[in-house]
Amino acid sequence: MATIEDVAKLAGLSRTTVSRVINDQPYVTEEKRQRIVQAMKDLGYVPNSSARRLRSQKTETIAVLLPRVTNPFFGNLIEAMEQKASEWGYQVIVCQTHHSRKKEIDYLQLLKTKQVDGVIMASLVNDWKDVEPYLESGPIVFCNEYMEDASIPMIHMDHKTAAYEAAVHLLEQGCKHIAYASGGPESHLGAMRKQGFLEALEEYGRPFLDELNIDWAIDVSDGQKVFHLIRSDFPYIDGVFTGSDEVAAGLIYEASSSDWKVPEDLAVVGFDNQMVSLLMVPSVTTIQQPVIQMADKTVEVLIQQLLHPGAIAPKRYVYPHQLLLRNSTKRREAAIQ
Known part of the structure; x- marks a missing residue:
């Protein structure tokens, strides 16, 4: 079984330095820390966590x-x-x-x-x-x-700028009535997205009516419901900004089984660049975050x-x-x- 001395020898550093890294103490350079971490991995050394915590x-x-x-x-x-x-x-x-x-x-x-x-x-x-x-x-x-x-x-x-750019993109594709489909409690993040979206509409002189605001959509099944709501009650909506690729995927899936075409009849933007955004047909325009x-x-x-x-x-x-x-x-x- 490997010991702390074995780790120090393999890393080419002192036992004290190894102990500092194990106990998360300061005054150890990142380069030395990584050498010690790698040595512990190579030797299969596992510190006594209970004693260290005490x-x-x-x-x-x-x-x-x-x-x-x-x-x-x-x-x-x-x-x-x-x-x-x-x-x-x-x-x-x-x-x-x-x-x-x-x-x-x-x-x-x-x-x-x-x-x-x-x-x-x-x-x-x-x-x-x-x-x-x-x-x-x-x-x-x-x-x-x-x-x-x-x-x-x-x-x-910058969620505000991201939402603004997404809305501008929809407007530049010719969309005249864009729905905002998001969900969950109104957080500061959500407020910033909404603000950026509305600023784009105002800049292009497009109205934002109550029926364009959908505040309960968080997953795929909600996205499906959004499409049916649009088709039955608000068929003039020709663009949707969604708060996630899940919502966008559900919306596009339901549209594919109807007489609506994406993006000809309804353009859709997602958020987060999830894997589903690439697997959908058509693939989903989305915002990529540096996760x-x-x-x-x-x-x-x-x-x-x-x-x-x-x-x-x-x-x-x-x-x-x-x-x-x-x-x-x-x-x-x-x-x-």
Whole structure:
């Protein structure tokens, strides 16, 4: 069985340096840390986690709060976070809130009761004033979600600009009545998307009527319902901006079994660039988020806060997005000039 001395010898470093890495202590360069991590992997060395936790009073566990893991975006996000956290010797537990204010607060109690060292919030349904007191118990970082008055690090993309660009694209294809199909509680993120969407419509002089606002669509089955609602009650709608590729896929699937053609009769934009967006016929125009980069930065920022309490100033990290143009919105002959 390998020992800490074996790890030090293979890594070419001192036993003290290896111990610092195992115990997540500062003053070790990233290059040395990676050498030690690799040596432990090569030797199959497993530190005595129970003893280490007792000494450090740490759980070496991070809680990630998200609405539902069945959403492919959050599934990919949590997978990337888990991989990054493991490089630092941390575990990740997934806490599904299902957009419940109570569940969100209940999971934050894990921080207060010292069952986790830190919390990553990939969604937010409570007011910031209800979340802020938990900072007294440990660090909290927003990933994907963000809020103007929150005094914590935030890692996200510009959802307002992304939604604006998607709406402009639909308008430039000739769409005159564009529905907004999203769902879940109105978060700051959702508000920013809606604002960007409405700014595009206003810029192009297009009205946004009540029937164009669909606020309950979150998955494939909801997307199917959206299509039937449009066909039966609002057939003049010729474009849809959706909050996820799941909704877009359900909508396109139902259209394919009717006399509606996508994009000739109904252009559709998704969000998140999930695998389903490529598998659909037609393929789905969508917004791509840099999931892995955001996940890696979020874990890094949180762990740095754990290693250097009070030394990391709240900062916003905004990552670029990309509008991927595919067949669900191909250019129309009647495009706006």
